[in-house]
Amino acid sequence: MRTLSAGEQLPEWSLPMTPTTIVSTAIATRDWQDVHHDRDVAQAAGSKDIFMNILTTNGLVEKFVVDWAGHDAELKGIAIRLGAPAHPYDTLTFSGTVDAVEDGVATISVVGRVSLGDHVTGTVRVVAG
Amino acid sequence: MSDDALHEKIRAEADRIIALGEASESQAPYEVNQPTIGTWLDAMGYDNDRFRQGEAPPSMAQVWTMPGLGRRRPPEDPLSRMTEYLTEVGYTAVLGTNCEQSYERYLRVGEQLRVTSALDSVVGPKNTAMGQGYFVTSRNTWYVGDEVVATMLFRVLKFIPKEKG
Numbered sequence: 001m002r003t004l005s006a007g008e009q010l011p012e013w014s015l016p017m018t019p020t021t022i023v024s025t026a027i028a029t030r031d032w033q034d035v036h037h038d039r040d041v042a043q044a045a046g047s048k049d050i051f052m053n054i055l056t057t058n059g060l061v062e063k064f065v066v067d068w069a070g071h072d073a074e075l076k077g078i079a080i081r082l083g084a085p086a087h088p089y090d091t092l093t094f095s096g097t098v099d100a101v102e103d104g105v106a107t108i109s110v111v112g113r114v115s116l117g118d119h120v121t122g123t124v125r126v127v128a129g
Numbered sequence: 130m131s132d133d134a135l136h137e138k139i140r141a142e143a144d145r146i147i148a149l150g151e152a153s154e155s156q157a158p159y160e161v162n163q164p165t166i167g168t169w170l171d172a173m174g175y176d177n178d179r180f181r182q183g184e185a186p187p188s189m190a191q192v193w194t195m196p197g198l199g200r201r202r203p204p205e206d207p208l209s210r211m212t213e214y215l216t217e218v219g220y221t222a223v224l225g226t227n228c229e230q231s232y233e234r235y236l237r238v239g240e241q242l243r244v245t246s247a248l249d250s251v252v253g254p255k256n257t258a259m260g261q262g263y264f265v266t267s268r269n270t271w272y273v274g275d276e277v278v279a280t281m282l283f284r285v286l287k288f289i290p291k292e293k294g
Contacts, residue, residue, distance in 0.1 A: 063174070
């Protein structure tokens with residue numbers, strides 16, 4: 001993996017989302033809640049469409065950080081705050097910055113934006129190597 | 130019932146459930162396995178060889194103990210008990226707000242997980258953009274045998290939806 005130092009910025013990553021994106025990731029995370037795969041149910045519950053489940057948001061944060069840090073990077077934790085829903089036909093764009101490296105662990109702050117605002121903000125702790 | 134009396138009742142129910150500690154436990158329906166990992170990698174568009182060779186992505190910890198279609202969490206699950214109570218007294222809507230996972234180590238194919246659930250805290254009533262509500266935080270601990278492998282604090286807002294104007 002690369003050497004991590006405070007202040008470094010991760011290159012942005014944009015994920016255009018389709019219904020397939022939302023449904024396939026919900027099922028792959030073994031989350032069968034209907035609002036993640038049935039638009040009629042999601043709309044009846046007040047959403048404009050189906051929306052991404054939280055386990056997928058975590059998975060995409062993991063991928064975003066590890067694809068940049070290196071595939072042998074060792075994650076210690078992911079802490080996220082959830083905001084605007086991620087719907088099909090929107091784009092989820094991740095950005096990140098290495099906030100600090102202390103006691104051999106780097107803290108990387110991550111934001112994932114959609115058209116409605118921040119879908120996710122949080123931090124990922126990675127062994128700095 | 131006055132608002133104050135209601136909030137006291139909610140507080141008492143929260144304290145009762147918190148005191149139960151790790152009150153429920155469930156087994157992962159399937160052990161950590163490569164086909165589930167591979168399907169997850171494909172869906173995420175994530176191509177990391179490390180996870181095609183016997184290790185599992187850390188954020189999949191929660192995936193292994195998801196109940197599955199048509200299965201339910203144990204009835205004694207503390208988060209369910211607290212959210213059901215809040216629903217009964219009028220806080221009908223729910224929104225996930227925070228999720229904080231820590232990984233002690235990566236899991237390996239063939240390992241059998243179990244997860245315990247405890248109610249960590251109940252904070253409120255708070256006036257939020259969504260309406261008046263309580264923040265309910267649960268604590269999950271994943272084990273392989275007696276070894277803790279991952280933990281998660283998960284927070285939802287249980288709220289009274291604002292009338293649509």
